[in-house]
Amino acid sequence: MAVSVRRVLGAALLRGSPAAARRFQATAHATKEKWYAKAKTSSFLKTKEVSFIGAPLAAGQHQAGVEKGPQSVREGGMEAVAHSLGWKFHDVGDVDCEGAAAQFTGISAVDKPKNCEKIGLANGLIHEAVKAEAQKGNFVLTVGGDHSIASATVSAMRSVHEDLCVIWIDAHGDSNTPASSHSGNYHGMPAAHVMNWIQPPLPGFEWLKTENMLKENHLAIIGLRDVDEVERELLRDSGVAVYTMHEVDKWGIGQVIDMALHRINPNSDRPIHLSFDVDGCDPSIAPGTGTCSRGGLTFRESHFICERLSMTNNLVSMDLVEVNPDLDEPIPGRMHGDCHLVTAKSMTSRLAVELIGSALGRTVI
Numbered sequence: 498m499a500v501s502v503r504r505v506l507g508a509a510l511l512r513g514s515p516a517a518a519r520r521f522q523a524t525a526h527a528t529k530e531k532w533y534a535k536a537k538t539s540s541f542l543k544t545k546e547v548s549f550i551g552a553p554l555a556a557g558q559h560q561a562g563v564e565k566g567p568q569s570v571r572e573g574g575m576e577a578v579a580h581s582l583g584w585k586f587h588d589v590g591d592v593d594c595e596g597a598a599a600q601f602t603g604i605s606a607v608d609k610p611k612n613c614e615k616i617g618l619a620n621g622l623i624h625e626a627v628k629a630e631a632q633k634g635n636f637v638l639t640v641g642g643d644h645s646i647a648s649a650t651v652s653a654m655r656s657v658h659e660d661l662c663v664i665w666i667d668a669h670g671d672s673n674t675p676a677s678s679h680s681g682n683y684h685g686m687p688a689a690h691v692m693n694w695i696q697p698p699l700p701g702f703e704w705l706k707t708e709n710m711l712k713e714n715h716l717a718i719i720g721l722r723d724v725d726e727v728e729r730e731l732l733r734d735s736g737v738a739v740y741t742m743h744e745v746d747k748w749g750i751g752q753v754i755d756m757a758l759h760r761i762n763p764n765s766d767r768p769i770h771l772s773f774d775v776d777g778c779d780p781s782i783a784p785g786t787g788t789c790s791r792g793g794l795t796f797r798e799s800h801f802i803c804e805r806l807s808m809t810n811n812l813v814s815m816d817l818v819e820v821n822p823d824l825d826e827p828i829p830g831r832m833h834g835d836c837h838l839v840t841a842k843s844m845t846s847r848l849a850v851e852l853i854g855s856a857l858g859r860t861v862i
């Protein structure tokens with residue numbers, strides 16, 4: 498570490514910029530973080546082991562195919578990538594979302610969200626699986642499925658880590674209540690639900706306890722550009738730290754992440770969960786998802802988020818959601834810089850594996 502800092506400092510001085518060198522030194526000192534993520538795990542983890550949980554839930558939206566997300570990430574080389582970064586990889590398998598949902602056969606007690614009881618039952622299983630893996634002290638990687646699963650994963654992580662804070666990457670707020678939602682789709686509601694904005698309690702979600710919900714000021718959402726009217730008011734009036742694409746344009750992703758972390762984790766002493774919706778990325782790099790929105794995060798901005806969070810040494814878990822292989826586009830051709838361990842067949846699945854790699858500590862040098 499010392500060598501690399503000196504090298505960069507030296508380079509800055511050689512370029513005749515002592516101010517830049519001082520700035521670099523100040524940042525290195527202030528963040529108290531190591532520059533190489535590869536060798537370490539989060540200070541909140543007991544092991545350098547990833548638990549991979551497949552959560553093939555599709556009932557929170559209407560496009561078929563998103564249930565194939567976990568398999569596409571597995572086949573895309575996830576295990577090999579994790580191994581190359583020094584992690585043991587434990588594939589827990591897929592949660593039986595369909596089986597759980599099939600247990601509800603009646604007519605739903607509510608109009609909105611659609612499929613409420615079915616999603617609640619499936620999410621209950623996901624919640625238990627995530628909690629069990631987190632209790633072992635492993636890094637928990639849950640691959641969706643649609644973003645509905647986040648109320649299960651966040652509350653499970655929160656039940657193990659009381660101080661948990663969450664970075665939520667998304668084109669959408671996912672902060673609708675049944676009353677504010679136009680679509681009635683639950684994948685537009687999990688953030689609101691896990692912050693206890695939805696009353697009365699939803700049928701099927703009896704496992705979701707108030708003590709495992711997230712405080713508004715422990716959530717930061719980044720990448721927004723497609724928000725519903727009432728949802729906008731809800732977010733504006735809340736304590737959630739919201740950074741839309743406007744803020745990303747204005748400040749750059751580096752500043753935005755630092756501001757977000759400062760809001761939700763000011764003393765860098767809280768464990769962090771990353772809930773990454775691939776539709777936060779621009780459709781030009783992530784076309785295989787159900788609710789695309791133009792003007793999203795670039796390839797580098799998306800990776801920077803994962804790299805930066807890995808470097809905090811506080812990242813304990815991650816969701817990667819909304820990859821829909823049926824809507825995806827083929828990879829146009831291999832490039833020299835492509836990692837040979839990533840064997841995904843289509844663009845968005847490939848991006849998902851690569852982003853998880855960055856969150857697990859992949860660095861250029």
Ligand SMILES: NC(=[NH2+])NCCC[C@H](N)C(=O)O
Nearest residue numbers: 644669673680682684685788
């Ligand atoms: N996780 C997602 N892709 N959410 C999209 C939500 C879209 C819209 N705001 C809705 O509530 O229906």
